[in-house]
Amino acid sequence: MISAIKGHKPEGQKNLPMERLVPRERLVPREKLAPKERSASGQPYNLPDTLPVPDNFSAAKDPVVTDYVAADYVATNSIETDYIAVDWGSSNIRGWLVVKGEVKATRHAPLGITNLQGKSPLQVFEELFASWYIGQPSMLVFMAGMVGSHKGLSMVPYLRCPVALTALAEGVRHFKPYRQAQLYLVPGLCVDRPEAPEVMRGEETQLAGAFALATQQATTGHISLAEPLAEGGEIQSHALYILPGTHSKWALVENGVLTHFYTAMTGELYHLLSTQSLLKASLSQVSSREVFEEGVKAGLASKAILAELFEIRGASLLGHLQAEFTNERLSGLLLGVEIGQLSQKFLSLMRKRPIQIVGNSQLAHRYAQALALAGFKSVQIDGEQAFLAGIRSIAHAMDK
Amino acid sequence: MISAIKGHKPEGQKNLPMERLVPRERLVPREKLAPKERSASGQPYNLPDTLPVPDNFSAAKDPVVTDYVAADYVATNSIETDYIAVDWGSSNIRGWLVVKGEVKATRHAPLGITNLQGKSPLQVFEELFASWYIGQPSMLVFMAGMVGSHKGLSMVPYLRCPVALTALAEGVRHFKPYRQAQLYLVPGLCVDRPEAPEVMRGEETQLAGAFALATQQATTGHISLAEPLAEGGEIQSHALYILPGTHSKWALVENGVLTHFYTAMTGELYHLLSTQSLLKASLSQVSSREVFEEGVKAGLASKAILAELFEIRGASLLGHLQAEFTNERLSGLLLGVEIGQLSQKFLSLMRKRPIQIVGNSQLAHRYAQALALAGFKSVQIDGEQAFLAGIRSIAHAMDK
The missing domain is CATH 3.30.420.300 (2-keto-3-deoxy-galactonokinase, substrate binding domain)
Structure with a gap:
C-alpha cells in the first residue's frame, strides 16, 4: 500500500x-x-x-x-x-x-x-x-x-x-x-x-486513532461517538474526516486507506486577520451564534474571501456590524468559505454520510454548526482521544 | 447626485x-x-x-x-x-x-x-x-x-x-x-x-483625477495613458477602474458617476502571509514571471484561496516549488483569485473595454499581466499623477 x-x-x-x-x-x-x-x-x-x-x-x-x-x-x-x-x-x-x-x-x-x-x-x-x-x-x-x-x-x-x-x-x-x-x-x-501537493504531520496519527476507535466499536458492538458505521454495524467503506485547526485537513478514507486530503489555512488566517490586520478587534469580543451563522452563510454563498473580508470593515464603519462581533463574523465567514470550497470535492459522500470531525470540542462544535448550515450532518470525535488511540495503534502494530 | x-x-x-x-x-x-x-x-x-x-x-x-x-x-x-x-x-x-x-x-x-x-x-x-x-x-x-x-x-x-x-x-x-x-x-x-457595505478613503481622489485626466484628453484631443475613450474621441460612458494596493478597489464609473465599488484585501493578505505565516519566505526571494503566472492561473481557475494557500507549502516541501519563488507564487495566486472573483461582477464591461489600472507602475504592471492571462485588456495610469490631478480638480471646483 x-x-x-x-x-x-x-x-x-x-x-x-x-x-x-x-x-x-x-x-x-x-x-x-x-x-x-x-x-x-x-x-x-x-x-x-x-x-x-x-x-x-x-x-x-x-x-x-x-x-x-x-x-x-x-x-x-x-x-x-x-x-x-x-x-x-x-x-x-x-x-x-x-x-x-x-x-x-x-x-x-x-x-x-x-x-x-x-x-x-x-x-x-x-x-x-x-x-x-x-x-x-x-x-x-x-x-x-x-x-x-x-x-x-x-x-x-x-x-x-x-x-x-x-x-x-x-x-x-x-x-x-x-x-x-x-x-x-x-x-x-x-x-x-504537482498540481495539488499536500502534506500533514500529526493529523495522520489522529486519523489512525479515529479509525482504530471506529474499528474497535465495530468489533465490540459499541456504537458511540466515532460512529462511521453503516446500519449493519460494519465500518463504512468511505468516510470524510475533517480535522479543524491552524491548517484544517479534509481527508478521505476509503476502506481504511487514506486516499487523498486537502488543507485549508483557515485557522492561521483567522489568527493573522483577527490580531494583525485592519480587521483586528479593538474591543473585547463577544460571542454571538447569530453573527457567526450570518458569517457562515456569507462564506458559503460566495466560496471566496478577498472581497468579503473587507466588507467586515465596511459593515463595522457603516454601523451594520457592532465592533465587538468582528471576530464572530470573521470566524463564520472563514468557515463558510472553507466548507463552501472543499465540500465541492466530496459532495456526494457528504450528502450520504455524516462527516467525522476530529478536534477539540469547541472548534469541532463550530464546524458542526457551520456544516449543518450547509446541509451536512456530522459527528464529533475528541482530538486528544484520537491522537492517543493513534499512538496506541502504532505502538500495537510495532508490538506484533 | x-x-x-x-x-x-x-x-x-x-x-x-x-x-x-x-x-x-x-x-x-x-x-x-x-x-x-x-x-x-x-x-x-x-x-x-x-x-x-x-x-x-x-x-x-x-x-x-x-x-x-x-x-x-x-x-x-x-x-x-x-x-x-x-x-x-x-x-x-x-x-x-x-x-x-x-x-x-x-x-x-x-x-x-x-x-x-x-x-x-x-x-x-x-x-x-x-x-x-x-x-x-x-x-x-x-x-x-x-x-x-x-x-x-x-x-x-x-x-x-x-x-x-x-x-x-x-x-x-x-x-x-x-x-x-x-x-x-x-x-x-x-x-x-447592509449586504455588501464598502468604504474608501484616498482612492476617490485618484479616481477623480484619473477621470479628470481623461476628460482633459478628450477635450484637448490628446489620447494618452488614461484612454477611457471611445473611438470617436468621446469619453466612454462606462469604465472599470482597478486601484491595486493594500486594499485593492474595483470601481465602476458610469457617465462620470461612481456607482459601485468592491474591495479586495489582497495586498494586506500578501503582506501578512509572506511575512508572518507558515508561507513566509525563509530565503531571499527571486522574481520569476513564470512562477507568478502559474500562480495567477491557479487563482483564476479556483477563485478560492483557503486550500490553494497551503498547496504552496506542500509544493515547497515536496520539491515542486523552489523556496526562493514562494512570494511570486503567492503574489500570483492572490491576484488570480482577486481577478477571478471580482471579474464576475463586471464581466460584460471588462470584455468590451480596457480596464483602467491606477497605481504605481510596478504593481499596475502585475495587475496588467494577470488581467491579460484572464483575457482582459488594460491600460495603466500612474497613481501619483492621478492623485495630484484629483486634488487639482477638487481645488479647481472650489475655486469657482
Missing part, C-alpha cells in the same frame, strides 16, 4: 526493518504477562498529584504550562508496554505518560517546533519529560507532528497517499536512544501531485 | 456652503492674474535642492524618508492658487507642494495614521511640512485618505455612492486654520448597503 518513500534520508538513520524498530525484549505479548509484570519497568513510577519538575525547567515557570495527573482516559486495545506519547506541533507540545494502557499524566507547554525559545528540541523534550523516563530502564517515546520535520528532531520521510491507516507504523523511525528514552518518530503523509 | 451624508458630525465643524470653504481672497480667477502675480504668497518659496528640515523633525532622520524637489510633473488645468496636496493613508504620508500649477517639491515618510509613532497627526503634519507653509500668509492644504477618519485629524463623513466624481469638492471639510495653513479634508466614499 505504501509507495516508495520520497525525500532524503537523514544521516545515520537507517531504514530499519520493522521488527528491529522496537527492541525485542520490550515486546511482550500481553497474554504472557501476569498483571504484576505489566509494567516493563522494574521500578514503580513516581506519580504524585503534581509531577516533580527539574530545577532547570524554565518552561514550567510559564503560567500556561499545565502539569497534572489525568486519570479520566482509559486506553483500551493497548499494548502492555509503557510509553510516552508526544504530540509536538509548530506551536505546542503535549505529552502523555501511558502506564499499563492508562494515561497517568499529561504535560503541555507552548514550546512548539517553531517556538522553542532558543532551545534545541532535545533540551525542551528533556526539560518537560525527564521525570517520566529517568530511572526507567528503557522508556519508549512515540512522537508525532512537526517534530518529524527538518526543523524538529529529525526529518522523517513522508509516506505517500494512498496509505492504509494501519500501516503508519511501517514508516516510524527510530531517532536514537536518549539516556533512558528510546525516541521514535511517526511519519507524516503527503499527496505528491 | 450626492445622497444625504451619513455619520456623526465632529464637534465644532460646520457644514459650510462651498463658497465659504475657501477664503474668498484666495480665489482669484486665473485670467485676472498677471504671470508675476500667480503665486498667492507675497514671499518667494525657499526651494533648495534639498528642502530644509526642522531641527525637531525626527522622522527625517529615518532613512526611508525621502525629501526632494520634483520638477518632472507639470500640472495642467490647475488653479492659480498655490497649495499643498497630502495623501495620508494608514501606512504612509506623502505631500506635494504645488506652486503655479507645478509640483515644486515632495516629501514622504512611513508615518501613516496607524503608524504615527506616538505623535499626534498635527505634530507629524507640522514636522513634515512646516517649511512649506511657515512664512506664507495662508497656504491651502488638501488632504485625502485615512487622515479624514476618526483616527486621523477629524472624521469627515463619507459621501454615499452613487456620486459624481466632479462632486467630491462638495464634501470637503475645513478642519481649522493651523498657523499659516488652512487644512481641508477630502471625504471618503461609501456604498451603504
